Amino acid sequence: MTSDSPAGDPAAPRSKRVDAQRNRQTVLTAAAEAFVAAGVDAPIRQIAARAGVGMGTIYRHFPTRADLVTAVYRHQIEACAEAGPALLAGHDSAYDALREWIDLFVDFLVTKHGLADALQSDSDRFAALHTYFLDRLMPVCAELLDAAVDSGAIRPGTQPYELMRGIGNLCIGRDNDPRYDPRRLIDLLLRGLRDPGAG
Amino acid sequence: MTSDSPAGDPAAPRSKRVDAQRNRQTVLTAAAEAFVAAGVDAPIRQIAARAGVGMGTIYRHFPTRADLVTAVYRHQIEACAEAGPALLAGHDSAYDALREWIDLFVDFLVTKHGLADALQSDSDRFAALHTYFLDRLMPVCAELLDAAVDSGAIRPGTQPYELMRGIGNLCIGRDNDPRYDPRRLIDLLLRGLRDPGAG
DNA sequence: TAATATCCGGAACACTGCTCCGCTTTGTCA
DNA sequence: TGACAAAGCGGAGCAGTGTTCCGGATATTA
Numbered sequence: 001m002t003s004d005s006p007a008g009d010p011a012a013p014r015s016k017r018v019d020a021q022r023n024r025q026t027v028l029t030a031a032a033e034a035f036v037a038a039g040v041d042a043p044i045r046q047i048a049a050r051a052g053v054g055m056g057t058i059y060r061h062f063p064t065r066a067d068l069v070t071a072v073y074r075h076q077i078e079a080c081a082e083a084g085p086a087l088l089a090g091h092d093s094a095y096d097a098l099r100e101w102i103d104l105f106v107d108f109l110v111t112k113h114g115l116a117d118a119l120q121s122d123s124d125r126f127a128a129l130h131t132y133f134l135d136r137l138m139p140v141c142a143e144l145l146d147a148a149v150d151s152g153a154i155r156p157g158t159q160p161y162e163l164m165r166g167i168g169n170l171c172i173g174r175d176n177d178p179r180y181d182p183r184r185l186i187d188l189l190l191r192g193l194r195d196p197g198a199g
Numbered sequence: 200m201t202s203d204s205p206a207g208d209p210a211a212p213r214s215k216r217v218d219a220q221r222n223r224q225t226v227l228t229a230a231a232e233a234f235v236a237a238g239v240d241a242p243i244r245q246i247a248a249r250a251g252v253g254m255g256t257i258y259r260h261f262p263t264r265a266d267l268v269t270a271v272y273r274h275q276i277e278a279c280a281e282a283g284p285a286l287l288a289g290h291d292s293a294y295d296a297l298r299e300w301i302d303l304f305v306d307f308l309v310t311k312h313g314l315a316d317a318l319q320s321d322s323d324r325f326a327a328l329h330t331y332f333l334d335r336l337m338p339v340c341a342e343l344l345d346a347a348v349d350s351g352a353i354r355p356g357t358q359p360y361e362l363m364r365g366i367g368n369l370c371i372g373r374d375n376d377p378r379y380d381p382r383r384l385i386d387l388l389l390r391g392l393r394d395p396g397a398g
Numbered sequence: 399t400a401a402t403a404t405c406c407g408g409a410a411c412a413c414t415g416c417t418c419c420g421c422t423t424t425g426t427c428a
Numbered sequence: 429t430g431a432c433a434a435a436g437c438g439g440a441g442c443a444g445t446g447t448t449c450c451g452g453a454t455a456t457t458a
Binding site: 175180193 | 313
Binding site: 017018019020043044045055056059065125 | 444445446447448449450454455456
């Protein structure tokens with residue numbers, strides 16, 4: 001939002017060359033397709049071939065893989081972040097808002113093959129992705145969590161970081177094994193979060 | 200237990216050469232060290248160098264990485280499996296037995312860096328490891344779970360596979376971030392499992 | 399149009415898993 | 429003991445991946 005606006009920004013020394021802008025978009029599209037087909041681990045060469053560009057082009061626009069993944073999913077991450085306050089405002093029960101937001105978050109993770117895996121990957125390649133997710137979504141989660149605690153629906157003591165990471169972890173696993181549904185376990189988790197002494 | 204006994208088995212055509220047995224043990228020791236130092240993803244070349252053998256030797260004794268990991272941790276997996284019935288017999292409350300067994304399981308996973316990650320790895324390299332864990336531990340978990348359900352301590356409906364995999368997933372992440380403790384989330388999970396209508 | 403800043407492509411390097419086969423060592427039998 | 433066959437060993441070599449780098453192509457500007 002700060003660097004993409006070519007119009008009349010006096011601080012911006014110059015706009016990107018049009019071919020560069022075009023390539024950036026082409027790579028983004030190709031990457032999105034490749035991620036669907038092969039997960040966020042799709043080989044760079046494969047993405048480059050699909051986009052019809054060289055590998056160098058991808059690395060110039062997106063120095064790390066996390067940058068590429070972030071760029072591809074930015075809109076959806078933003079949507080998820082913005083849904084938090086909206087849900088809170090639209091529900092009488094903060095707990096219901098929290099639950100629905102988590103549903104959104106889980107849907108996002110499980111439909112992007114390998115995204116949850118990447119988020120918890122031990123490799124440094126995805127560190128920036130991890131950071132971006134946390135920076136953007138953890139405050140939202142914290143707000144919902146606090147509201148639910150304040151309303152007495154859930155017990156205090158659980159930290160937003162831990163909850164988000166736990167949910168993310170439960171979403172790991174790209175197969176469609178019917179024996180494993182992350183949502184059922186997350187449901188259990190939320191149930192365990194409820195304060196038995198409150199409605 | 201079936202192939203390691205060289206003594207007097209009439210079905211065994213011949214015992215392994217002593218140098219082969221020695222190498223197998225050397226590799227096992229080196230692998231254990233490497234796993235501690237670099238996780239279960241430690242490069243084969245590295246393990247080979249540490250053991251002072253060629254890569255071919257490792258691949259001959261342990262055709263897949265899962266075989267190597269399995270062999271290294273076999274004793275501990277067995278111990279975990281055998282602890283199940285013992286805990287059940289030693290506790291009045293099946294729920295307490297289940298909880299303690301899960302503690303054991305979690306301790307095992309979190310102390311072996313990257314083991315939980317490997318268990319849920321998308322890669323086929325670890326498929327056999329996954330299978331071994333499940334074959335050996337899922338029946339144990341099922342027994343404990345059934346007993347806890349029968350005693351009325353927890354609600355029915357949760358499958359052992361789902362529970363084990365969920366717990367395994369929660370243990371993923373090799374860092375020691377104090378903000379994330381799998382045990383706290385697993386505690387929440389167990390709390391959600393309890394039948395609110397029972398003691 | 400000419401000059402130059404920018405960008406592109408992919409060869410090249412490093413690292414990994416894994417296979418394959420010539421050579422070495424061990425066990426056996428006369 | 430000596431010789432032979434079977435078993436085992438080592439690591440070169442192939443394939444796939446991430447990442448860097450720079451000569452050449454292209455767009456922009458004067």
